[in-house]
Amino acid sequence: MHLNDTIARVTERVIERSRPARSAYLDKIARAQDAGVKRAHLTCGNQAHAYAAMGDDKAALVAEEAPNLGIVTAYNDMLSAHQPFKDYPDRIKAAARAAGATAQVAGGVPAMCDGVTQGQTGMELSLFSRDVIALATGVSLSHNTFDAALYLGVCDKIVPGLVIAAATFGHIPGIFVPAGPMTSGLPNDEKAKVRQKFATGEVGRDKLMEAEMASYHGPGTCTFYGTANSNQMLMEFMGLHLPGASFVNPGTPLRDALTDEAARRAAAITAQGNDYRPVSEILDEKAIVNGIVGLMATGGSTNLVIHLPAMARAAGVILDIEDFNDISAATPLMAKVYPNGLADVNHFHAAGGLAYMIGDLLDGGYLHPDTKTIAGDGLALYASEPKLKDGALVWEAGPKESLNDRILRPTADAFQPTGGLRELKGNIGRSVMKVSAVAPEHRVVEAKARVFHDQDAVKTAFKAGEFTEDTVVVVRFQGPKANGMPELHSLTPTLSVLLGRGLKVALVTDGRMSGASGKVPAAIHVSPEAADGGPIAKVRDGDLVRVDAETGLLEVLEADFDARSPVTADLSANETGLGRELFAAFRHHCGQASDGAGTVV
Template sequence: MQPVVSKVTDRIIERSRATRQAYLARMRALREQGPQRGTLSCSNLAHGFAACQPSDKEQLKLMNRANVAIVSAYNDMLSAHQPYHRFPEVIREAAHGMGSVAQFAGGTPAMCDGVTQGQPGMDLSLFSRDTIAMSTAVALSHNMFDAVTLLGICDKIVPGLLIGALSFGHLPAVLIPAGPMPSGLPNKEKQRVRQLFAEGKIGQGELLEAESKSYHSPGTCTFYGTANSNQLLVEVMGLHLPGAAFVHPNTPLRDALTRAATEQVVRLSQPQGGKLGLADMVDEKAIVNALVALLVTGGSTNHTIHWVAIARAAGILIDWNDYAELSSAVPSMTRIYPNGQEDINAFHEAGGTPYLIQELLSAGLLHEDVNTVMGPGLAQYARMPEMGEQGLRWRPAVSESLKPDVLSSVEQPFAPDGGLKVLEGNLGRGIIKVSAVAAEHHYVEAPAVVFEDQNDLKAAFEAGDLDRDCIVVVRFQGPRANGMPELHKLTPYLGVLQDRGFRVGLVTDGRMSGASGKVPAAIHVYPEALDGGPLAKVRSGDLIRMDAVNGQLSVLVDDATWNARKAVCRDLARQHQDYGRELFGWMRHGVSHPEQGASVFWTPEGRGSLI
């Protein structure tokens, strides 16, 4: 193993020893109860299969037949999840072919940050992850099941499904993707049109036409945001079938992969003699593999929050120092928008995840000795699926990238590191992703312009108040303040200012998004302003230093003045009402900080229901 990867892994194992052992002990106790429906009374069981076909009822009376749970985030408004309407029937047929049964156990919410950007609904976005986790737990709580299929793709959905399923980690589980939409309007053109609109040079009609050509059909959005980062990380963890992440929806290959995933999870079930559950697959090495994959591909900054929460659900404790140290030791191997101009389809065509895994294994950057849904060993994931005369088959990954401008090799990377840094100073602690930021913008020192509502920035931009070097501070955007919304709506305005030659940056206790790009942004800063964090003391005109080279985030105000300055308070009552936001007050009150996963399942002191 590469020494830093080995060192970080050992540190995580040691740090997590007590919590991981406690979690595994709980899962072993659940597994020892045998097929879960065997613990049900006759009345319980009769209720559980009352709606089934007679043949399925007969199978479910037998404890040596697997019952597969389907937990789905299907809805037909969101392009990424619309294809899932066909999946339950495909899964049922595949389960029947294995002499087993599949039941639709439950649905979970699935919201889209692309629809809610800059809207009140975005304030529910982060908390939807923990809501999905609880929905998954409710779906599985009937104890009717021996294996789990998880249908979900986008930002909070996959982390939520995993967190919920890990509470039932004694059961094997497989995530089944639906795939990306075909490529639409080139990303460079989409970016150009957005900036023209921000400058007032085109109208809404032209902008909508461009956006509609970008997001145009069923499937995941094709840029490398949180959704596609989810899919890549999950595959590198061995929780998909090999090469499954980026196969288009509604194709024979996609259907074949769905059937094969169902058949495989049946084989892993206890009635079929399986010995391992999801808890055994999501271990410290698998988590490190996911972090490496995130960093070498310049994936979503949201996963500095979500994968912390996923790890904690398995009793594993990781922090931002782990991310940063791994980032310093792994190369940057992809150029996918927003870190380049090509999309996820080009990445897949270049060799995709199988080639990436092959390269990283050869360099000792991934742990090979992990359990996967395909069995022991990650090397079998260096294979690409295809349809042959006999149906689904896998071929070895390509030996060289077919598009070296999109997907490079370990020997010739685009950059020597992963581009994720921890920033720390008298403004708090946060992160910055610089994989898409030009080197000359890794250090910015400029006067602050403070906003407490992201919508105010547009007015300041249009008035010309930002036509200068400045670091925009958008505060009271943390999880306790308003649910930590993404602030991606700010990107076009800041991008225009940078293109005009000004030195600009963003500092916020909110999130940016999986599509954050060329403007340097210190995000997830905590303690957040609502808690009296340092951002609440910043005033417009204060000189701020954002230094991604040395990991510094500081306001350059003399100590006496700074210490005497009082934090600003803000009445957020209006943002806590309407659009369902009033229902999430208990989450805002109890949420942990971002480096602890911004979750309601663990208190800031580390106590909670899972560890």
């Protein structure tokens, strides 16, 4: 199948833009490969410390003939998505022994929940927790005793942080091991209605709590298609999961079999064998472009527009917002999963899921078929799905037709001809908007601005009845340098109510809105940010602003705008409390959101 012209053109542009950085990265990896991961490099004292607690595995570790797998785990039992990881190390160790290998928990990384910190102070640590996770993974693998790594993580910043580290240690193979989504609970649209009623005072906190608990009710990833599930999709499209591993529920025999197989496969692709597959050879320009295609075809999380550039940069690949915009324009939207539909990820998986989607995108020429993956050569392996046959794990061809065309459609009959993301730019800066859940009649807003410096002030103005006309709500000083770039998702119910009242409303912010930005048009990640003196700091109350997702325009329509000086804000309140003081170095040294807001690469 001929590769789509736009996908080919963007890939060549990424390759050319990345040439110096990618070359330097591969040279670094080659030096690490030449040095090898040989435990004989350690002194006897070094090795004794590394093996002291390993019991029956000591002999194999000392002999150095068996591959040794490092487990990096994001386990904690506060995150429903990560609670299942509690028992994974023992499973992995047993499967490794059966495959003639050994495994050790190399280290743990923090994993915070944006659902818990949404609208709270702790959210100001969230984005930079990605960089902390990368650093913690670096510490975990720095002992240099591992021939491959198994990365146990699912949610928002955890997978990107682990990928950054996996690319940095790109001379060793790495497999990402998910835990799967929780079973379906209260439908997401019903939960959203209760949230909106609470925002207007129609129901009390008791009803809100009842709805939230019925939705988030057990172990596993949240079932809406936000950042966590977008991460899982990405790992398959980029070949870092076993095929079909993403959306198998926790605590099932198939989930356990996939975890066992991840350990066996990790042992098989080390340098000791004849199928060496280091991360550096998997995470290349084509794999990353495939990931962006998957993001657009599924209408995935806007957070990945920040995380993917940071992940790619760790592998010497340089992305730009224009790459996302152009790929989105060429990629059909194949899925309708909440918030851009009523289905959840379990329904999506049952309708054919990623196996159907990857197969159809390959047939349509939207994906590079010739990428190297942890499962083998060629992305076509990911058009298959895992099954248990007489207790044995096998892969069979995935469905060739959608099993529910209200959830999943082929590229030839997609929900819309373009993907779920747009770049908006103009005299306010560069931004992105997730339009997959935004109705066409809401994608263009021209109205007066109301300017705020925090999300609580927006809610206060709403409760005071101040929004009575079409409005562009500008929330600035929310970027990474200002306060760590918290998600402003808690504004969604408020702004949705205004939309429901028949007002035209849009959000413009240098903050984030997460993977569940929903039906309100939101120009987010505005760069340069206000704290860096970006033009968004020039906007005034009453300015006429045009937010146009059809033409990609983000403009203040005032003649004197360019001549204005940007305002400043007192950000001292963001500097202390709940650990924010520990993250001062991240805020001071991070890059722009458009470049991934990174601090470690």
